[in-house]
Amino acid sequence: MSEMKHVESWLTDMDGVLVHEHRALPGAAEFIEALMTSGRRFLVLTNNSIYTPRDLCARLRAGGIDVPEEAIWTSAMAAAQFLDGQRHGGSAYVVGEAGLTTALHEVGYTMTDVDPDYVVLGETRTYSFEAITRAIRLIEKGARFIATNPDPSGPSAEGTLPATGAVAALITRATGVAPYFVGKPNPLMMRSALNRIDAHSESTVMIGDRMDTDVVSGLEAGMRTILVLSGSTKPEQVDRFPYVPTRVMDSIADVVPLVGELSPAQ
Template sequence: MATTVQKYEKVGFLLDMDGVIYKGKDLIEGSAAFLKKLRQLEIPYLFLTNNSQRTRRDMALRLNRLGIPAAPKDIFTCGISTARFLAEKKPNATAYVIGENGLGSALHENGISVVDDDADFVVIGEGRTMNFENIEKAVRLVYNGASLIATNLDTTCPTDQGIRPGCGAIVAMIEAATGKKAFSLGKPSPVMMRMARKTLGLRTDETIMVGDTMYTDVLGAVEMGYRSALVLSGHTTENDVAHYAYRPDIIAPCLNDLPESFFLKPLSGQTAEPALPEMANAS
């Protein structure tokens, strides 16, 4: 509704997915309603994830099946930020890749050729089909001069059966063997956070990051100067926050519990009105 744009300061959301929108295979209660309200209020949002396994099209399909309207353009992955960064720094580069379809697709779309030898980059993403031969080849290439790139440094990934080793754990093996540190392009990397903000056409002070993880979502927002919201619908508890030197701007049980006053700021001369009357306020 156009009146909302006129009455309230411009704002937009970067939204983590697992632990914020859904958890495992289940939609988190209230997330669909909150996103519907954002669309009604013409507040832009972008799904932001450190999962490079699936393509944007695959992720959009999953959201639609959960009842969340989404198109591929609404999703921004660490695989995309990695591919765009490499293409900018070295057009038509080559990469040896440990990862899955989402990462490979992003690299190809940005003109990066996937090779088995003589690679400019060794790019590590999420992968369940890797073997020790892949690690050996990656180590040799990095030792011989290829730049080591990580789509993210998350050491674990959540699954329905529990955690499994994440990209950061794979990268750690290669770093230990070669003595070279990886450059990461996933949250909380300022490269990914800045690309996502620019995708929505927002200024720094107009951007809100919502996530369930302190050391990726909240840290990335704090370092970029974005407002941040930590939701407790994922794996972080309120007690965990005390272990960090930085804090989110707000903590809420779930996405739908974010109070209107946090993101709807009346323009000068306007009177605040309850734009989302059925939304529950955060406790």
């Protein structure tokens, strides 16, 4: 327990930690309930930019996990916040869905395909070749290239789907321009999450299921990390990385007692 003392805030990944293909994982509901009861500040993070926080809140609730809407932080929201800080009131051509367009609208961005400041690429289940072609031509004309996350693929009930990173690679191959990725493993996503809940990295723990995104971004942001083995990274893969998490646990169910033991009363 010594390495987990002075924990005031928690960040946790969503897919592979709390849910798997929208089904709640054992212990997920209890973990969120323990956080709510303890009064600890927390955020649920996701690189998926398809859904708005309200959408995700409803999907989690359908699986029995009651997460407040304000406790969800997506790569789309982080990207919108980043762009607002870079070029306030700017314009963007967006390849993505409601989670991304809503986040950009909320920071005052205009959606346009006429000389936009940025091309912003996010997640969608129906990538349009026409939209990708338009994005390529706008980048060639000088639009700056932003992508919500570098994940090359994602899961579905039918099997693997190409994701933002794969489509970004296609656009980069066509234009010679690489995007700036805002989401994990960029520690910018973690810093924006910490700022959102007014938390400090030294007293915050990041929980994730991937060594190459969750753990490394938490580490680079100065947080302690917990890897759970219920998602992407398998036990035999952990030692292959040049960095280690603070703790490795089987699932989020094993983290629940930590929240109670580290409650404010302690």
